[in-house]
Amino acid sequence: MSTLKVDTIKSDTTSTVTVSDGLSVTGSSSLTGDVTTAGINLTGELNFTGNGHKYIDVATLNGGHSLSIRHQDGGSYETGLTLDANGASKLFHNGVQTFATLSDGIHIQGPEGGAGLIKLSADEGDDNADNWLFQANTDGTLDIKNLTDGSWDVNIKCTGDGAVDLYHNDSTKLSTTSTGANVAGVAQITKGTSGGATANSDAALILDNSSHTYIQFRTPSDKEQGILFGDVQDNNVGSIAYSHSTNALTFGTNAGERLRLLSGGGITFNGDTAAANALNDYEEGTWTPVLKNGTNTITHTTGNASTRFKYTKIGRLVHLMFCLNNETTGGTTGGNSNFQVTGTPFVPANERIISSQVLWYNTGLRINQTPVFMHLHTSGTLDSYRMVSATGGYTSTNCEVEQVGGSSYMFFQLTYETDS
Helix, strand or coil: CEEECCCEECCCCCCEEEECCCEEECCCEEECCEEEECCEEECCCEEECCCCCCCCCCCCCCCCCEEEEEEEECCEEEEEEEEECCCCEEEEECCEEEEEEECCEEEECCCCCCCEEEEEECHHHCCHHHEEEEEECCCCEEEEEECCCCCCEEEEEEECCCCEEEEECCEEEEEECCCCEEECCCEEEECCCCCCCCCCCCCCEEEECCCCCCCCCCCCCCCEEEEEECCCCCCCCEEEEEECCCCEEEEEECCEEEEEECCCCCEEECCCCCHHHCECCEEEEECCCEEEECCEEEEECCCCCCCEEEEEEECCEEEEEEEEEEECEECCCCCCCCEEEECCCCCECCCCEEEEECEEECCCCEECCCCEEEEECCCCCEEEEEEEECCCEEECCCCCEEECCCCEEEEEEEEEEECC
């Protein structure tokens, strides 16, 4: 090997200096032009001067050979960079390869028994929130972490052939499973700002929207949709279900059907599906009775709050209440006419329905017979009937209004059937 102790090696006639048996350079030296040597040993600095591209060419680097840059660590050399012929470029840290190029990318790896890390920093990394970490763990998981609070908190954890977990402030909030996903805590879906009050503290699912909000279920037309309520003993002890086959909506408690809304209207109970047994109507209201003495109208005031003419309809059954309380009546009395009440709110399905006994008292409205009952006709007219005897039945003969005036009181009730 040749040993030169000079400041500059150059060729005056060519751009190449050739040293056939190697070159040892001590001190700080400058090489200009092309220098070819079988080996070079530097104990100082190697500087390339001048403009233009600079190269270190290694000839015949093939057959699995490589070029490495090493530094001496005690009595041995430690590799920092290795360039494989027709292959990877590799970086080492403390003698351990941590980075390598691939034909289609790069490979980052950790030391034996340690994690593989990629650290990304914004803005020179001088604030905790600037720093992020991709970390491949030895347990087969991959973490994406942040340093915002001064310690590395997980944001996302991926498990090979398994779950993906999303975190908030280092606490798991959503995890994928083999059948779907699990949410830890409260799930909130916001389509628009609701402007509503604070959510109930026990709510597990909150839906917000600035307009109408729905939960929609979609299935084929022969399937059922519903909501099931469960506990540790029974996973569907309560239910709300809609059948597309029957277009009926059912409600269940204690693991049994209790109420059914039929497709054509009406309600059945305790598993009954027959439309003939359905309760198809319920309403409450008032009716306007018209009092007659024969063809003459008996007028009445309605100024007293206790005067009320109400009905309750449950299915086909109608219950009437007639309460004339301390009002003033007027009109033609006598004339051997029959007392009638018209204006029933629903047409009767049949007649011969008898009311409770008609009660009147005081100095106002009075009928000339007692006891008197109201007889309902299919026309909806109520005729007054008097009892002839305990065995002789009833008759409408001579049941006429004999008196009208102030302090009129009259009361009766009647229940009948209608066709609708």
